Amino acid sequence: MSIVMTGGGTGGHLVIIKAVKEYLKDEELIYIGSTKGQDQAWFAEDSDFAKTYFLESRGVVNQGLLGKIGSLWKIFTSALKVRKILKAHQAKVVFSVGGFSAAPAALAAKLSGVPLVIHEQNAALGSLNKLLKPYADVFISSYLEESPVKAYPIKQEFFDNARIRKTVETIIFLGGSQGAKAINELALSLAPTLKERGIKIIHQAGERNIDEVKAQYEKLGIEAEVFGFTKELANYMKEADFAVARSGASTLWELSATALPALFIPYPNAASDHQYYNAKFLVEKNLAWLMRENEIDKDKVLSLLDEDLEAKSRGLMESVEKEGSKKIAGILTQI
Numbered sequence: 001m002s003i004v005m006t007g008g009g010t011g012g013h014l015v016i017i018k019a020v021k022e023y024l025k026d027e028e029l030i031y032i033g034s035t036k037g038q039d040q041a042w043f044a045e046d047s048d049f050a051k052t053y054f055l056e057s058r059g060v061v062n063q064g065l066l067g068k069i070g071s072l073w074k075i076f077t078s079a080l081k082v083r084k085i086l087k088a089h090q091a092k093v094v095f096s097v098g099g100f101s102a103a104p105a106a107l108a109a110k111l112s113g114v115p116l117v118i119h120e121q122n123a124a125l126g127s128l129n130k131l132l133k134p135y136a137d138v139f140i141s142s143y144l145e146e147s148p149v150k151a152y153p154i155k156q157e158f159f160d161n162a163r164i165r166k167t168v169e170t171i172i173f174l175g176g177s178q179g180a181k182a183i184n185e186l187a188l189s190l191a192p193t194l195k196e197r198g199i200k201i202i203h204q205a206g207e208r209n210i211d212e213v214k215a216q217y218e219k220l221g222i223e224a225e226v227f228g229f230t231k232e233l234a235n236y237m238k239e240a241d242f243a244v245a246r247s248g249a250s251t252l253w254e255l256s257a258t259a260l261p262a263l264f265i266p267y268p269n270a271a272s273d274h275q276y277y278n279a280k281f282l283v284e285k286n287l288a289w290l291m292r293e294n295e296i297d298k299d300k301v302l303s304l305l306d307e308d309l310e311a312k313s314r315g316l317m318e319s320v321e322k323e324g325s326k327k328i329a330g331i332l333t334q335i
């Protein structure tokens with residue numbers, strides 16, 4: 001009997017599979033992804049999987065009618081192939097993290113009567129997950145009250161780094177995996193005031209913009225810790241007392257686990273505006289602040305530094321649930 005994991009396309013989806021499989025070392029794991037996107041780069045050589053399959057599939061949304069029909073046909077023919085794969089490996093469950101590469105295996109699970117467990121990363125559902133939600137045996141989302149697991153699968157180190165913030169000695173600006181021009185500009189416009197107030201700046205500017213941002217800080221005569229992308233983000237979050245960040249799911253839950261009060265400026269072009277809804281989820285619980293990119297107000301941002309950070313920090317520490325990966329793995333083994 002094996003556990004089949006599927007989905008991907010982008011890192012945001014694949015990272016969930018990577019985290020959950022760490023708790024499934026005793027199981028036979030099969031991965032089914034797509035020939036497109038990042039699936040092969042992440043898992044083609046991963047020996048945790050007894051076997052990996054990469055099928056031709058492509059997105060259905062953002063296409064004309066003919067393109068949609070072509071994509072749906074491809075998903076259907078791939079699903080028929082996956083049915084055979086599920087049978088050959090005696091699949092006991094299919095775990096889908098969404099994204100276009102998940103469609104054939106998720107559909108095949110339903111056609112074969114194999115239980116389907118779905119993890120949705122964002123507060124606004126991805127299109128495939130929206131379609132499949134009514135058919136899922138278990139639907140996991142950190143934003144839904146009825147979800148059997150509310151902890152988001154992030155690394156334990158973020159929780160280990162948690163501490164209560166009271167005043168801002170260090171601020172961190174986070175553009176996300178791609179970097180964010182609007183956050184870079186905001187950081188640079190605030191930098192002189194932050195310097196006056198003796199606040200240290202940490203700034204993740206994105207690989208594309210790093211040289212330009214560094215040059216701007218030099219021009220201003222301000223020393224800041226600036227980088228494009230780092231593997232040490234957990235440590236930087238630990239050091240910071242306030243964050244200005246995009247609200248991609250992983251970033252949002254990592255900041256929350258660190259109990260780091262944050263102002264979120266969602267990526268405005270995210271599918272179904274999901275970054276806005278991710279942040280709104282925390283704001284409605286009084287655990288974060290939110291500002292639309294086209295409504296950035298420098299003075300308002302500065303005024304947040306004097307708000308009651310301790311209340312936010314404490315609220316995060318008390319409400320964010322832990323051990324998401326382990327709990328999801330538990331569902332997959334027990335189903």
Ligand SMILES: CC(=O)N[C@H]1[C@@H](OP(=O)(O)OP(=O)(O)OC[C@H]2O[C@@H](n3ccc(=O)[nH]c3=O)[C@H](O)[C@@H]2O)O[C@H](CO)[C@@H](O)[C@@H]1O
Pocket residue numbers: 010011012013121122176177178204228229230231232233247248249250251252254267270271274275
């Ligand atoms: C632009 C876009 O559509 N992004 C989506 C993408 O997120 P994307 O993967 O871009 O963003 P996330 O916030 O989910 O994840 C970023 C990850 O990169 C790490 N990191 C970042 C910067 C750095 O210097 N070092 C580093 O390690 C962060 O710790 C985090 O773990 O998938 C997510 C999950 O579906 C969505 O919520 C996001 O909205």
